[in-house]
Amino acid sequence: MKLRQLAMILVTTYTSFIFTAHASAPQPLFSPEQEARIGEIAADYLVAHPEVLVTVSQKLLAQQQQRQLAKFALSVMENQARLLNDKDTPASGPDDARVAVIEFFDYQCVFCSRFAPELEKVMKAQPDVRYIFKEWPIFGGRWDASLQAAQQGLSVWKQKGPEAYLTYHNAIYATGHVEGKLTAADIRAAAVKAGAGTTEQTDNTALLEKNSNLAEALGLTGTPGIVVMPVTGATPATVTVFPEAVTAEKLQSAIHKAMPSD
Structure with a gap:
């Protein structure tokens, strides 16, 4: 697997982990050492490719909008x-x-x-x-x-x-x-x-x-x-x-x- 692909997977996994951590309390996916290493790789990659943050934020915004529209529809019902x-x-x-x-x-x-x-x-x-x-x-x-x-x-x-x-x-x-x-x-x-x-x-x-x-x-x-x-x-x-x-x-x-x- 290419380094870019690996980094993207790690960035996506780590970002998802951060945004969902406060919503629930699942069993830890990684050991503290693994989390630290993932964080290092993600940070390095984001510094080199800040456009990833834009993509992630746009996806999160779209998800939030979909949830809001679903909530509106239920209120209408x-x-x-x-x-x-x-x-x-x-x-x-x-x-x-x-x-x-x-x-x-x-x-x-x-x-x-x-x-x-x-x-x-x-x-x-x-x-x-x-x-x-x-x-x-x-x-x-x-x-x-x-x-x-x-x-x-x-x-x-x-x-x-x-x-x-x-x-x-x-x-x-x-x-x-x-x-x-x-x-x-x-x-x-x-x-x-x-x-x-x-x-x-x-x-x-x-x-x-x-x-x-x-x-x-x-x-x-x-x-x-x-x-x-x-x-x-x-x-x-x-x-x-x-x-x-x-x-x-x-x-x-x-x-x-x-x-x-x-």
Whole structure:
């Protein structure tokens, strides 16, 4: 066996040993003398080939991400009814859709703003999917417009229905005013465009709190948070959670994965 191959095996074994030592207490794999020698070889090799550390760290990061996504999927399974069956939550698409896309978002979130046109593309390409909008104004404590836009959006939904809500939703993002730049005039103009200029804003605080509690139960820590799942018969293998903005292509791929086979 070549020295490089031997060194790589030793580096991988030793690195794995280090990262798992605190997770469990197995019987020692090596004697103290062997561990010391392995450490010497590994250290020498890493000094000569630091790119190995990059490869190992990337692999560990990928493993951590996979574990996190699996944890997200299990949380989704535990909260299916809250995600899919809340009649107070804005939704668009057929009632008998087989797949649902659920987004947790804030109108002042720059990443949500970047995702909005991607979602519009998917909605046009996949009209057979149910799209559910969970208003989650996490920046409401910093920018009042974040909270006010969410309140107005829910009022439009309750009084004017899904078409008006989507018009309002897209009009807010079309302003490009995020991170504190959205104004009361922007919100009024979006409501007028949705045909709800004279609609009285209702108090939707209880629903916003419910959305926040659900997002926390899922393990989401920011916006956007996107869940793609079958409406019935969901399993961890068919659920996808994106804790970030994604492209239309990635979202469609997740929809196809969730679509039940005939």
